[in-house]
Amino acid sequence: MGKRVIGIDIGGTKILGGIVEEDGTLLKVKQVGTQAEKGKDAILANLFRLIDDLIAEGRVDGIGVGSAGRIDHKRGVVVYATDNLPGWTGLPLKGIIEDKYQVAVAVDNDVNAAVLGEMWLGAGRNYRDILMMTIGTGVGGAVVADGKLIRGSSCSAGEIGHMILYPEGKQCNCGRKGCLEQYISGTALYKQYNELSKNLKVNNAWQVFELYKQRDEIAAKVIGDFVRLLSISIMSIKNILDPEVFIIGGGVVESKDLWWDDLKTSLGSDINIMSAELGDKATMFGAVQLVL
Numbered sequence: 001m002g003k004r005v006i007g008i009d010i011g012g013t014k015i016l017g018g019i020v021e022e023d024g025t026l027l028k029v030k031q032v033g034t035q036a037e038k039g040k041d042a043i044l045a046n047l048f049r050l051i052d053d054l055i056a057e058g059r060v061d062g063i064g065v066g067s068a069g070r071i072d073h074k075r076g077v078v079v080y081a082t083d084n085l086p087g088w089t090g091l092p093l094k095g096i097i098e099d100k101y102q103v104a105v106a107v108d109n110d111v112n113a114a115v116l117g118e119m120w121l122g123a124g125r126n127y128r129d130i131l132m133m134t135i136g137t138g139v140g141g142a143v144v145a146d147g148k149l150i151r152g153s154s155c156s157a158g159e160i161g162h163m164i165l166y167p168e169g170k171q172c173n174c175g176r177k178g179c180l181e182q183y184i185s186g187t188a189l190y191k192q193y194n195e196l197s198k199n200l201k202v203n204n205a206w207q208v209f210e211l212y213k214q215r216d217e218i219a220a221k222v223i224g225d226f227v228r229l230l231s232i233s234i235m236s237i238k239n240i241l242d243p244e245v246f247i248i249g250g251g252v253v254e255s256k257d258l259w260w261d262d263l264k265t266s267l268g269s270d271i272n273i274m275s276a277e278l279g280d281k282a283t284m285f286g287a288v289q290l291v292l
């Protein structure tokens with residue numbers, strides 16, 4: 001009988017989990033709110049409730065977790081997490097879950113897990129040198145070279161959201177200024193719209209894309225800048241890592257029909273880009289791979 005593993009994706013808003021068979025068959029999926037604002041104990045309580053519900057379905061051979069933050073995957077400890085997950089920094093997540101459930105546990109960064117998921121069952125299937133980029137609330141990245149995840153000497157390889165695009169640019173939550181994340185994340189897109197718009201204010205990137213469809217001039221400027229800066233970043237990374245493919249995921253990709261062709265034109269034909277195929281389940285599937 002093949003192994004059955006629980007894969008979990010811990011994000012700032014929701015925790016997604018599923019039971020997955022060794023061949024990739026998803027048996028059951030479930031989601032709970034993270035309730036991050038209530039602090040570490042509440043997040044853990046929600047995580048345990050999710051695992052309990054999944055375990056009630058039957059035999060489980062291991063639990064894999066992809067979490068936001070910098071994760072030391074060898075020790076299974078959260079090295080650093082932003083205030084999106086309060087109290088998460090320093091948490092020995094692997095040990096906590098192992099003690100409670102007495103099964104094999106593996107923990108890694110959520111984007112690292114996502115690229116493993118895409119390599120297993122999604123857009124990365126046919127590639128061994130991959131740069132994955134997630135553009136959502138923030139901007140994340142993961143690097144796969146010759147089939148292996150590159151985690152770096154302090155578990156922070158692939159943090160492309162903090163490449164500096166403009167020295168002395170916008171203040172970033174990492175402490176530096178001018179990071180990519182401050183210009184192309186979903187959060188950045190709607191903030192830029194509001195900076196430029198005198199009258200109409202928006203609350204999310206989705207609204208900016210809706211306005212773009214209606215030929216709103218400010219939205220056109222914001223999306224134009226987004227494509228230009230994303231393209232510049234991809235070209236810089238191409239020169240350093242020379243991946244076979246850039247896989248772009250995250251919430252902003254849901255609107256790709258509006259900008260994908262422009263991005264491709266800007267990049268030219270020698271840079272291969274693909275959109276992620278597993279949507280919000282990439283990290284969950286990849287977390288299963290961490291255990292397998």
Ligand SMILES: [Zn+2]
Nearest residue numbers: 162172174179
């Ligand atoms: Zn930064």
